[in-house]
Amino acid sequence: MECPICGSDEIEILNSKQKPSKKKLIEEYLLKCEECGHVFKDIFSAKKPKPYRLIISEQDKSYKSSINLSPSDELKCGDVLLSDLGQVEVTGIEVKDKRVDKSIIEDIDTIWAISVEIPARIGFSVDLHGEVDSYKLDLDRDFEIAPGDVIKIDKHIVKVHVIKTQDRKLTSGFAKAGVIKRVYSKPVKFNNYDYDLTKDICKKSS
Ligand SMILES: [Zn+2]
Numbered sequence: 417m418e419c420p421i422c423g424s425d426e427i428e429i430l431n432s433k434q435k436p437s438k439k440k441l442i443e444e445y446l447l448k449c450e451e452c453g454h455v456f457k458d459i460f461s462a463k464k465p466k467p468y469r470l471i472i473s474e475q476d477k478s479y480k481s482s483i484n485l486s487p488s489d490e491l492k493c494g495d496v497l498l499s500d501l502g503q504v505e506v507t508g509i510e511v512k513d514k515r516v517d518k519s520i521i522e523d524i525d526t527i528w529a530i531s532v533e534i535p536a537r538i539g540f541s542v543d544l545h546g547e548v549d550s551y552k553l554d555l556d557r558d559f560e561i562a563p564g565d566v567i568k569i570d571k572h573i574v575k576v577h578v579i580k581t582q583d584r585k586l587t588s589g590f591a592k593a594g595v596i597k598r599v600y601s602k603p604v605k606f607n608n609y610d611y612d613l614t615k616d617i618c619k620k621s622s
Contacts, residue, residue: 417447417458424451439464441486463487468524470497472504474531485521492518497529504529539598540613542572552619557594563587566604568612570620574601 418425431446442461448454465484472479483499485491495506508528511519535554542549551569561567563586565576578600579586 419449419451419454420456421454422449422452424449426450430455437461441465462489463522468521469526470499470504471526471528472499472501472531473507473528474501483527487520487522489521490518491521491524491527496532497527499529501531503532505532536593536596537618538593538596540569541598541600542569542574543600543602550621551617553613553616554618555593555613555616557592559593560590561593561596561599562590565611566606566609567601568609568614569601570614570617572603573606573609575604576601 417427419427426449428448428450429445430448433444435442435444440461441464442459445458445460447456447458449456463486465486467482467484470481470483472481479501481499481501483497485497491506491509493506493509497504497506506527506529509516509519509524510526510528511523512525536557536559538553538555540551540553542551549570549572561576561579563576563579567574567576576599577587579591579596580598580600581591581595582597
């Protein structure tokens with residue numbers, strides 16, 4: 417999506433509405449270019465999602481399931497889908513009794529996948545007056561961290577000051593681990609804490 421006047425792809429969505437249609441998902445957007453200020457309309461349409469056969473392997477078991485996907489999209493091996501068993505990675509695609517690496521979804525008979533509940537990897541800094549203990553943590557993507565949380569991590573009890581996400585810095589509210597880049601914290605002299613992240617540490621550097 418880019419501005420028809422200046423070609424910038426910094427586009428703000430001012431408004432969107434769905435248009436009623438039986439077979440397609442049609443959305444009309446009112447857009448504004450953040451570069452030159454030009455306001456314009458664009459229409460996106462896609463075939464409505466329908467269920468596809470999905471076989472998920474998890475360790476030595478496999479489960480038959482189905483997943484709703486948009487027929488006009490493309491699927492390839494390695495893609496991650498959100499199934500009713502959580503996140504899965506596509507390992508095989510069957511189209512007319514043949515295994516293929518990628519296909520337009522509407523041609524697909526069966527999708528094979530393996531379960532990969534992928535944790536979010538975030539950075540966690542403890543400010544020790546000039547020195548910093550820095551950790552990498554693997555957390556559930558939905559795990560919520562808020563500025564002000566008192567956390568035990570390794571040998572420290574710390575309070576969260578700032579959370580840097582993909583697009584901003586938070587000093588209030590909360591963020592889910594799935595969008596957090598790094599948490600900045602300082603030690604506090606408390607004996608109690610809200611939760612302990614020590615077991616989630618996968619790497620430490622200082
Ligand atoms: Zn523009």
